[in-house]
Amino acid sequence: MSNQTPDFQLLTEDQDNYILSLSGEWVQGYEHTPFAELQAQLRQHRPGALTVDGTALASWDSVLMAFLLQCYNLCTSEHIALHTRDLPEGVIKLLDVATAVKPLDQSPEQQSPWWQGLNPVEVMHKITEDITESLDFIGEVSIAFVRLLMGKANTRFTDIRDFCYQAGPNAFGIISLTSVLVGMILAYLGAAQLQQFGAQVYVADLVVIGMLREMGVLMTAIVMAGRTGAAYAAQLGTMQTNEEIDAITTMGISPIEFLVMPRMLALVAVMPLLVIYANLLGIIGGGIVAGGMGISPLQYITQGQDAFAITHIMVGLLKSVVFAILIAIAGCQAGINSGRSSAAVGQAATEAVVTAIVYLIVADAAINILFQQLGI
């Protein structure tokens, strides 16, 4: 049926007045001639007035309305007087509502080309900015810490307890799994090499020293960065979205003291304990592998005892405190600086984990070099 298809025709009434005659079913599901066609015709003829005639219109919905609105906007910008004839009442009413408010003039934003992001000057600029921002944040945290020591900070101890619980006991499962496996990996790695010299029994030294000084704390930190650091970023990012951080600030409370300090202190309290636990399980994991290679448990324990020195434990614990602070800073900073949308919160969580891992590796290397120089 030809009169079903939505269509329009531009007719001349007299030389300056044109009629736009609409016909057919202007509803969803029918293909209509694109508006660009009409736009071209109107620009070509440049009438002084245009009358929209709906006599032949069979039915209509938003498709027609969208078309008419485009028509209206074009006529306004081209200074063509727009009249209507025989349009359904609903159409006229809706058109009135839609045109009651002048649309916002919006110059399309200049999209900078993608290679702009690779400009080395800009990249350097962004990196320096990031570093200054992080240093700023660390500075604020230090001030808040000093205020806390002086008893002036708005930090609630109940918060610290809650965060300890979230960060500690709830992390046992995953920490158990990773540390046993890391202990086993260390043992395998060492055994394969030491076997060549017939010195398998030194596997115990390797596992004990490796776990205590390095792997126990590093693995725990990485797990905590993914678990707790990301959670902090998501919590604070959501609070930013809900204007909760604004509310805290306007109450005269420093968000650093109120939100960041309890999280950081909780992590600092919990991490060393988790590390001790991880070390223990790692050494047991190593023992299992050693047993499989023909080293008796007694041999493993006596050999391990020689390597088991208080300095190694202290090095691990010191690292755990430093790492806890870094994870909390990375997580909280990403959260507090988050944008106010769901995508921004996701980005903050990602940033928290990536930044934390970079911090961890760099700090670990720095501490190792320092201790090497000091001979600890």
Place this chain on the structure above:
Amino acid sequence: MQEERKVHIEVRDVTMAYGSFVIQRDLNFNIYEGDIFVIMGGSGCGKSTLLKHMLGLIPPSAGDIAYHGTSFTQASPKQQEAMRQRWGITYQSGGLFSAMTLAENVSLPLQLYTEYSAADIEAIVAYKLSLVGLGGYQSYYPSEISGGMAKRAALARAIALDPEILFFDEPSAGLDPISSRLLDELIIQLKESIGATVVMVTHELPSIFAIANNCVYLDNTTRTMIGYGDPAYLREHSDQAVVRQFLTRSAAAAEEDTA
């Protein structure tokens, strides 16, 4: 108003409860085609919950809700989804997708449920945003516009598919009186031109009298509905003092109905 009004939504013996905590029981009322129906009552009496039952977000503890005679509560999830496509909904806290621009927000239902070409969608989005007075704001994010604008943008998204029923949860809460009146007018104009049935939760007395032609009052103390009908009639003739007070906003009622 015609004598023979067609029933659009039927609420039958609905009981609402969270666990064993009953909020309202024995709700029975009809919403007719073309009504602007207001659900009112003191804060915490279960207005939002009733709306969630009607939307199928939570099933009621007992009773049935039917649309055009078809039970919605007992329908399969698939049928429910098909029925929901004919509805437009705005939520108490907006419900705009914060990670999407206004244009993306409005075009999402169009992309999901219609066959329009990209150019058509763009034109329809421009039209819907113009209807709510936000023409030209296509590329703004919800966080970049004011609260009143966000409410209107949510309205634009709700009417994207030319719905048969519009559900609003406190559409004008938190707006200044002028914006709130403009929003009321907009709702009336849209309703008249697209011929939809409107179901809304609101506390705003001016809105209730300006636009509603039917309403239900949920009572907090007796935990059931104690008023149903034209609000202007109820204000004068309801046999329940609480309802008359609520509608004339005397001191006793005003205390408990602040949101």
